Amino acid sequence: MQRVPAIIGALSSGVSAAILTSVTAPSGVVQVSPASTSPTFTEMAAAGKDNGFWFRTVPSDALQGVAMAQVALDAGLKHVAVLYLNNAYGQGLAKEFENAYAKLGGKVAGSVVYNPSQPSYRSEVNKAMADKPDGLFLIGYPGDGTTIAREWISSGGPQKFLFPDGLYSQDFVNDVGAQYMKSVHGTAPGSTKTPSLATFQTEFKAKYGTLPTQSYITNAYDAVVIVALAIDEAKLPAATAIRDAMRKVTDPKGEKVYAGVAQLKHGLQLLKQGKTIQYVGATGPIRFDANGDTVAPMTVWSVKNGELEQLEMMSTERIAQIDDKIGMK
Secondary structure (H helix, E strand, O other): OOOOOEEEOOOOHHHHHHHHHHHHHHHOOEEEEOOOOOOHHHHHHHOOOOOOOEEEOOOOHHHHHHHHHHHHHHOOOOEEEEEEEOOHHHHHHHHHHHHHHHHOOOEEEEEEEEOOOOOOOHHHHHHHHOOOOOEEEEEOOOOHHHHHHHHHHHOOOOOOEEEOHHHOOHHHHHHHOHHHOOOEEEEEEOOOOOHHHHHHHHHHHHHHOOOOOOOOHHHHHHHHHHHHHHHHHHOOOOHHHHHHHOOOOEOOOOEEEOOOHHHHHHHHHHHHOOOOEEEEEOOEEOOOOOOOOOOOOEEEEEEEOOEEEEEEEEOHHHHHHHHHHHHOO
């Protein structure tokens, strides 16, 4: 009988949670998501519901919610409506944002949940517009997100938008209409500049011609590399051994190993010698805590002349400072 010891995925928090609770945790299979950001996973891990088999190479929305709250206020948006998808991702990010936003001095004009795959979201849009907000924080994915944004615009909603990582998509901007995307403020998990990021970008561009505009490509790359290194460190493709090796190949006390064939071969040689390594990935130096979580900076982005544009990288230190400020309120 064949047995898979580790999987990469899923992207959606809702899908990842379903797989984790019904398949991987009960069966003892390592699951590493490059994109599932719901804070629910931290709670599940802390409660022992994942049996230690859950990891993610993307930060929790507990970080993105704080970052977005500050981005909104920096943009002068002090009274925003929130429309969020009815799944673990939407619920978690909405909760984190609303808490941080209120404590930093903003006011949520209305918080409205929506279900996927509806033919129209006119009712939800009208509810969100009832308190006359000065902008909209839309949490979701392209598709439904496109329909909602169009109905918001056609209903006369202010064309000032906050978008999270799920809508960090050029296709989304194109489908809504670049002419309406003149006041966009977004966040998405970012990357610390490392040799690995430069290697990834160079090799990706050489193969595909352009750099990716979707979120989580670097996170997915790092997830695959870390699992591969952990399998080698484990000496056998057994899930428990791989689970226990995940932190050993990302140990901050270990010798640094970067992306690229030559570097990874060097890392494998160090492991064979019994040495400790720290894989420093395309997203930065990844370190898993007791709950399988990691931290990372947040990209602050906008739309300029119809194209996605990264404005700055909000550091983990800056996010921690904002979080500390919230905690004192």
